[in-house]
Amino acid sequence: xxxxxxxxxxxxxxxxxxxxxxxxxFTDVPPGxxxxxxxxxxxxxxxxxxxALDDAIARANDxxxxxxxxxxxxxxxxxxxxxxxxxxxxxxxNHFGVSQPEMPFGGWKESGHGHEMGAEGLLAYTxxxxxxxxxxx
Numbered sequence: 001x002x003x004x005x006x007x008x009x010x011x012x013x014x015x016x017x018x019x020x021x022x023x024x025x026f027t028d029v030p031p032g033x034x035x036x037x038x039x040x041x042x043x044x045x046x047x048x049x050x051x052a053l054d055d056a057i058a059r060a061n062d063x064x065x066x067x068x069x070x071x072x073x074x075x076x077x078x079x080x081x082x083x084x085x086x087x088x089x090x091x092x093x094n095h096f097g098v099s100q101p102e103m104p105f106g107g108w109k110e111s112g113h114g115h116e117m118g119a120e121g122l123l124a125y126t127x128x129x130x131x132x133x134x135x136x137x
Contacts, residue, residue, distance in 0.1 A: 022043065023043035023044075023045075024043065024044055024045075025044075025045045025046075025047055026044070026045070026046045026047065027046075027047050029046045029048060031059060031062065036048070036059070036062075036063075037062065037063045037064075038063070038065065039063070039065035039067060039111060053078060053081065053082075056071075057081075057082065057085045057086060060086050060087075060088075061085075061086065061087045063109070064109055064110045065107065065109055065110050065111045066087045066088040066089060066107050066108035066109040066110075066111050067088060067089055067090065067106075067107035067108075067111035067112065068088055068089070068090040068091070068092070068098055068107070069086045069088040069090070069091050069092070070091070070092045070093075070096065070098075071086070071091070071092075071093055071094075072093070072094050073093065073094065079093040079094070087108050087109065088107065088108055088111075089104075089105075089106045089107040089108050089111065089112075089115070090105070090106075090107070099117075100117075101117055101118075102117070102118055103117060103118050104116070104117060104118040104119075104120035104121060105117045105118070105121070106120075
């Protein structure tokens with residue numbers, strides 16, 4: 001990250017080595033920053049205020065990745081719009097539990113290929129065929 005603010009990132013005390021760090025929330029993250037556009041795998045969150053919902057959706061979709069997204073609102077209409085317009089395979093509105101065994105797990109864009117878990121995960125193991133036979137005259 002080249003700009004923005006975050007508390008100092010520390011390795012958890014029970015981890016002597018490796019690439020582990022404590023959960024970190026970043027604020028004042030510039031829109032063009034890698035942290036805002038890439039798909040970090042770790043306990044990282046960006047907190048980005050916005051003035052207009054269109055702006056928030058555009059910024060959420062301004063990435064070539066789309067595994068998961070989270071948003072918080074008190075407005076049910078806004079929640080449904082976010083669920084429809086955010087380009088991610090899993091979207092949590094006022095909730096972090098987007099991955100359940102009975103639900104498909106997978107992303108959009110460059111966030112993986114296909115889905116796993118749920119009925120959709122079984123489709124990768126199937127061969128689908130349509131056969132139409134007309135009756136002879």
